[in-house]
Structure formats: C-alpha cells, structure tokens
Amino acid sequence: MKLYLAPLLALLLLCLALAINLPQPGAIAPSPLLGTVPENFLLPSLSHPQGKFSPEIWKGKVTLLNVFASWCESCIAEHALLMDLAKSGQVEILGLGWRDKPEKLRDWLKVRGNPYRQAGVDEHGKTTMALGLSGVPETFVFDKQGRIAYNAKAPLTEDEVNNVILPLVERLHAQ
Amino acid sequence: MRSKLLCLAAMVVLTSSFAFALTLEEPLRDAAQEARARALFHELRCVVCQSETLADSPADVARDMRREIRSQVAAGKTEQEIKSYLTSRYGDVILMRPPLSADTVLLWLSPLLILALALALTWKYFRRKA
Numbered sequence: 001m002k003l004y005l006a007p008l009l010a011l012l013l014l015c016l017a018l019a020i021n022l023p024q025p026g027a028i029a030p031s032p033l034l035g036t037v038p039e040n041f042l043l044p045s046l047s048h049p050q051g052k053f054s055p056e057i058w059k060g061k062v063t064l065l066n067v068f069a070s071w072c073e074s075c076i077a078e079h080a081l082l083m084d085l086a087k088s089g090q091v092e093i094l095g096l097g098w099r100d101k102p103e104k105l106r107d108w109l110k111v112r113g114n115p116y117r118q119a120g121v122d123e124h125g126k127t128t129m130a131l132g133l134s135g136v137p138e139t140f141v142f143d144k145q146g147r148i149a150y151n152a153k154a155p156l157t158e159d160e161v162n163n164v165i166l167p168l169v170e171r172l173h174a175q
Numbered sequence: 176m177r178s179k180l181l182c183l184a185a186m187v188v189l190t191s192s193f194a195f196a197l198t199l200e201e202p203l204r205d206a207a208q209e210a211r212a213r214a215l216f217h218e219l220r221c222v223v224c225q226s227e228t229l230a231d232s233p234a235d236v237a238r239d240m241r242r243e244i245r246s247q248v249a250a251g252k253t254e255q256e257i258k259s260y261l262t263s264r265y266g267d268v269i270l271m272r273p274p275l276s277a278d279t280v281l282l283w284l285s286p287l288l289i290l291a292l293a294l295a296l297t298w299k300y301f302r303r304k305a
Contacts (some may be wrong), residue, residue: 001298003300003303005301006296007293007296010289010292015213029197031265031266032261032262032263032264032266033264074274099235101246125235125238125239125242128235128239128240128243129239129240129243129260129264132264132265133236134222134223134236134265135223135234135235135236
C-alpha cells in the first residue's frame with residue numbers, strides 16, 4: 001500500500017467515527033432528569049388571579065407540561081399541534097410561560113388559542129434549574145408519581161406526538 | 176493624536192463588551208465569594224451557545240445559572256457540590272473539561288494519538304527518502 005494514502009485513510013476513518021456519533025438536533029444529550037421528580041417550585045397562576053402553579057397541581061396524574069413564551073418564534077410552530085392534542089382530550093396539557101410577562105402571555109394565548117387547562121408564569125427563570133431547561137419551547141411528560149418520563153428540548157413534531165408521546169401517555173395511564 | 180485616542184477608546188469599549196454579560200447582573204457583595212463564582216463561570220459551558228463559557232454567554236439560561244451559582248456560593252456550597260448540582264440537571268457536557276472516564280478517555284487521548292501517528296508517518300517518509 002502506498003504510504004501517502006495513510007493520512008487520507010485516517011481522515012476518512014475519523015469522519016466516519018464522527019458521523020456515527022452525531023447527536024440528534026435539538027438535544028446535546030438526553031436529560032439526566034429523566035425518571036426523577038423535579039425540585040419543587042411555586043409560581044403565580046396565569047389562569048386564576050390569586051391561584052398558584054406548582055408540581056402539586058399535577059401530582060397523581062399523567063400530565064404534559066409545555067414550556068413556552070410569547071417572544072418564542074419556534075413555539076408558534078408547535079402551537080397548532082398542542083391545540084389539536086388538547087381538543088382530542090388524550091392527555092391533560094399544562095403550560096408554563098418562561099421569562100415572560102403575564103399580560104404578554106395572556107394576549108398571545110388569546111390570539112392563538114389556549115391549549116392549557118391551567119398555566120403558570122415564571123417571569124424570572126426560577127424553573128430553569130429545576131427542570132434543566134436549555135430554552136423554549138420544551139415539553140415534559142410526567143407520570144403519576146410526578147417523575148419526568150419524557151423531555152423534548154425542541155418544538156414538538158407530529159411524528160413525535162403520534163409515535164412517541166401518545167403511546168407513552170397510554171402506558172403511563174395504565175400504570 | 177486625537178485619532179489615536181479615539182482608536183484607544185474604541186478598543187477599550189469593544190474588548191470590554193465581554194464583561195457586560197456579568198456587569199448587568201447583581202454580583203455578590205462579598206468580593207471573595209464573587210471571585211469564586213466567576214472562577215466557576217469560566218469552568219462551565221453555556222448549554223445554549225455551546226462553545227461559550229457561562230462567563231461570556233448572554234443567554235437567558237446562562238443568567239439563570241449564574242444567579243443559581245452565586246446563590247449557592249453565598250450559601251457556602253463547595254465547588255464540587257455546585258458542579259454536581261449542575262451535572263445532575265444537564266449532564267457532564269456542562270463542564271468545560273469533561274471528566275476522565277471510560278467514555279471520555281478516547282476524547283482526551285485522541286490528540287496525542289493523532290500526533291503520534293503523524294510523527295510516525297513523517298519519520299517513515301523521511302527514512303525512505305534517505
């Protein structure tokens with residue numbers, strides 16, 4: 001074998017190794033919080049003036065929590081999916097407005113429709129560390145024990161909802 | 176002389192822009208604690224802009240993390256405890272220097288291996304020429 005081919009071969013092998021290990025878009029690694037109950041937080045409710053929003057609300061129920069913001073461009077992309085999912089009634093959807101003002105969130109929902117049975121406001125990013133957020137939108141599925149069963153760190157896709165989330169919700173309901 | 180001063184002023188303003196990420200937040204009142212917090216910021220990666228450290232990133236998530244780290248430093252947590260808190264939420268990827276483990280040994284050694292390979296091939300090439 002010609003010696004001058006060796007560097008080229010080495011480079012090709014390196015490219016192959018890197019290509020095989022390319023991460024999925026939208027996530028650098030699966031969340032280490034999967035299977036755990038997140039740190040507790042207490043926030044004002046967006047839906048009820050004097051109400052509160054915390055993990056206590058969804059304790060004992062299989063829940064989908066969608067973290068969004070009125071300033072978030074890619075949240076618009078998944079909104080129609082969430083509206084359909086809410087209408088189908090297959091899973092309870094709660095919302096968390098992240099780093100945003102209550103009035104802006106309410107206006108945004110009024111214009112685009114509100115898929116959330118209840119929603120909370122995290123104006124200053126108190127939940128960022130508790131939920132391991134890297135930005136918005138993110139979506140969580142909680143099991144009946146309040147553990148994170150699934151975490152999407154990118155806008156939801158129809159494929160994901162039909163082939164991953166809904167089957168997961170069914171399994172969790174059966175537990 | 177005026178244009179030199181202007182140039183100098185422009186340089187000062189531009190190079191200090193990196194400090195803005197920290198100056199627009201509330202630093203800890205205890206200078207030693209703030210210094211410890213900032214040292215940590217340089218060792219941690221911003222999970223949004225992944226080539227930046229927490230010290231440089233203006234991202235919202237980075238601000239929330241810096242606030243949390245400051246609060247933990249002020250509460251007397253050790254560097255290990257704080258890093259542990261963060262890796263339990265974001266994984267080892269948040270450390271700028273990934274820990275040496277079975278998974279990362281190839282990552283750490285590959286530059287040395289590639290250099291060794293390059294040297295070996297170069298040596299062989301020159302031997303043949305002579």
